[in-house]
Amino acid sequence: MAEQIAREAHLASTVLKTLSDEERSNALHEIYDGLLQAKEDILKANLLDLQLATEQNLSPSLIKRLDLSKSDKFDSMLQGIKDVAALSNPIGKINLATQLDEGLNLYRVTCPVGVLLIIFESRPEVIANITALAIKSGNAAILKGGKESLNTFKILAKIVNTVLSNKTKVPKNSIQLISSRSQVSDLLDQDKYIDLVIPRGSNDLVRYIKSNTKIPVLGHADGICSIYIDQYADVEKSVKIVVDAKINYPAGCNAVESVLIHKDLLNSQLIPLANALIENKVTLHVTPEIKSFLIQNNTDLNYIKDANIDEDFSKEFLSLDIAIKSIDSLEDAIYHINTHSSKHTDAIITENESAANKFLGGIDSAGVYWNCSTRFADGFRYGFGTEVGISTNKIHARGPVGLEGLVCYQYQLRGNGHIVSDYIGSGGKKLFVHKQLDLDFI
C-alpha cells in the first residue's frame, strides 16, 4: 500500500515536472476557487474537529492551531495559495552553461527534487500551503496530517483531488493525502520513490522521523540558539536583543536558550540583563559565578536556578527559561557554541567589527548574527515569501527554506552525434573547449 502510494507519486512527479509554469500556477488558482466555493463545508468539518478536540480535553494551544475559522485564518490560507502562484518559476532556470565542443553544449537546469513526504501535526492550513508549494515547484507530495484535524483534512483532500482531476493538467496522484497513522512508518521506508521528507511539528515528531528513515529529512529537531555578549558589547543592545529573543515567542525554534556573557561584563551588563529578563518573568538557569554575582546584587532569587551544566546549555527550553554562564574569551564562546548548538542560529553582540567577523566566520550554524535578535531567522522576515521549514542540515538547504529548497538541478547535454572516444583521454585526439556561455543570451 505505502509502496503503491509512493510509486504513483513518483510517476506523477515525472509528468508534473514537464508542465509549464503557467499550467502549474493555473492549477493553484483552480484550487483557490475550489476551496473558496467550499468554505462553508470546510468550516463545518473543522467545527467537528474542534468539538471532538474539546470533548477530548486537548490543550487550548492545540485547539487554537486547529481552528480555521478564527479571525482571517481561512482567508489568509487562500491568499497564501495565490501568493505562491505569483512567485517566479523556480524550475527550468539555467545556472551554468558550458560549450564542451562545437555543437556540444552542457546546461545545468533547475528541476524539482521529485517526491516529497510531508508529515504534519494539527495545523490544517498546512495542506493548502504545502500543496501550493509542491505544485509550484513541480514536486509530487504525499501529505499526512494529524488525527486531530481528520475531518478538515478529509474535506480539503477531497476538494484538492477533485479540482486537480477535473480542471487541471496536474496528474491526480501528484498530491496524495493520507490519514492512517500506520502508513507513516511504511512510507518512511520508500526511499526508492520518496526523495525528501519534511516534518512540520513537534521536536519529538522530527526526531522520530530522522531516526526512522534513510530518506533525507529537511527540518530541525531542536533550535538551541545562543547569544554571546562580547567584551565590547553595548549594554543597551544586549538587554534589548536578549529580551526580544527570549520573550517575543518563547516556543519558537529561533528563541534564544543560552546566553554567554564575557567575564569582564559581570559588573556592567549582567545585572541590567538579569533584571530585564526577570521583569519579563524569565527564570535564569545560572552557573555558580553568575549566581554569586546576582546574590551580591540582590536579584530576585525566585527567578534564579542553579544550571545543570551538562543539560541546560544543550537544551531547548521552549519556555520563559534561559541558561546563563560567563565566558573567558571570544574563542571560548565560539568553541562553546560549536559544541552545544543545534546549528540553527547564533548571535554575537559587540561594537567590535573584527570580533563580529571572527564570530560570523567561526560559528558552524545556518544563521550567524551580529547585533540582532535570533528571532529574525524566519522565511517571511528573510523575504522568501513563504517558508517550507527551517533546516539545520549541513547540505542542500539551510536555515529558513523557501521554494529553492524544493529544487535541485539536472545536467542537460545537447550534442549532434558526439562520442567520447574522439576525445583525448578516452582514445581520441580532440580537445574540449570548455567555454562558459553567457547565461543572459541563452
Next chain:
Amino acid sequence: MAEQIAREAHLASTVLKTLSDEERSNALHEIYDGLLQAKEDILKANLLDLQLATEQNLSPSLIKRLDLSKSDKFDSMLQGIKDVAALSNPIGKINLATQLDEGLNLYRVTCPVGVLLIIFESRPEVIANITALAIKSGNAAILKGGKESLNTFKILAKIVNTVLSNKTKVPKNSIQLISSRSQVSDLLDQDKYIDLVIPRGSNDLVRYIKSNTKIPVLGHADGICSIYIDQYADVEKSVKIVVDAKINYPAGCNAVESVLIHKDLLNSQLIPLANALIENKVTLHVTPEIKSFLIQNNTDLNYIKDANIDEDFSKEFLSLDIAIKSIDSLEDAIYHINTHSSKHTDAIITENESAANKFLGGIDSAGVYWNCSTRFADGFRYGFGTEVGISTNKIHARGPVGLEGLVCYQYQLRGNGHIVSDYIGSGGKKLFVHKQLDLDFI
C-alpha cells in the same frame, strides 16, 4: 575512539573554515613540496604494497590501480594538488544579499559543509586528491583507505600530517588518516560530527555505506544508464553513440547498460546496431521480439541471449553486455527509464527537437542527454577540473560533483540592535524593506 576522531575533526573544521583562501592554498603547496621531497620513500612503500599484492594473487586490475610508479601517475598526483590550489576560492562567496531594513542586512555566504568522511579502496593517489579538495574547500576530512595500499597510505599520511603541523595554519586534525577497518562502522555512527560521507570504490562498498549510516552519502551505487533510440533517430548517430557508450570503458558507471529502440526502427536500425555491437564482442540480452528479428536477419547467435526481463533492464553489467528491447513510444521510453534507471545519465537519439525536449524534461536523472554518448558524464569532461565523485542523489549535488559539492551556505545577518518585536507580525509596526542588494557592489 571513532567519536574522538570525529569530534576532533569537527573542531578542526571550525578553525579551518576561518582561514583565508591564501592560507588554505599555501598549505596545498607545502603538501606538494613535502610529497615531492619524499618521492623516493613513497615509491619504496608503494613497491612493498605491490609485492604483497602480487604474493596474495590480487587481481591485475587492482594491482594496476595500486601502482603509483606507473608512467606519470606520481607526477600527475602532485600536479593535481597544484591544480586544486589554483581553483577559485569556493568559500565566502555572497550569492544573495537583501536589505531587511535600515542597517539590517542579510547575506547568504558559501561555507564548507564541515567534516567529510572519505572511504576509498585501492587507489592511493586519492589521498592527495581528497586532501587537496578538502583543504581548498575548508572542510576537515577523515580518510580511510583500503588495506591493499596500507604502506603507501601510512607514509603519505605521515608526510601530510607533518607538513600541516609544521608549515601551515591548517589545524593538524583537519586531515586524519585511519587505516583500521574496524573503525569504519563506528565512524558511520558519528552523525553528530560528520556531515558527509564520500565513498570511492566498488558498488558493494557504496551500497554497504548507504545502508549503514544516517549521515548523507555523496556518490552512486549503480550507474544504470539507458539510451532511447527514438522513431526519428539518425541511424549513423544511433550506432556510433551506442557503441561508444558501451565499449569505450564498459566498467565505467556512465557506460550504457540498456537500449530501448522504437518499434518502427527494427527494420532500419536494429540490425546495423546489433552487428556493430557484436563486431565489438558485445553480448546482447534481448527480448523475444528483438530476438526473432535478429534470427530472421541471420545475426551471429553466439552473441545473443534471452533477456531476463525482471533483471537485465535494472542491472549494471559493467562488462561487454547490453540489454535491448523495443518500445512503442517516447512516453513508454520515459516511463521505462524513470522506473528502471539509477538516476545517473540517460540519453535520447532523435532528429526531432520536440521529442528531445520532452525526453530531457521528463527524465528524472542527474544527466539527460540528446544525441551524445552517456560517457560524457564526468567532471573532467564537464570542465569542473577535478571531481569529488558522481552523485545519484536527488538533493544537494547531482551528477559529476566538483568543489561546489563540498560547499553549502550560511545566512549572515548584520544589524545594529534590531529586534523582531518592533516589526509587524511580531508585536510592532515597522515593515520590512526586503530590497535585493546588487551583488557586484558588496
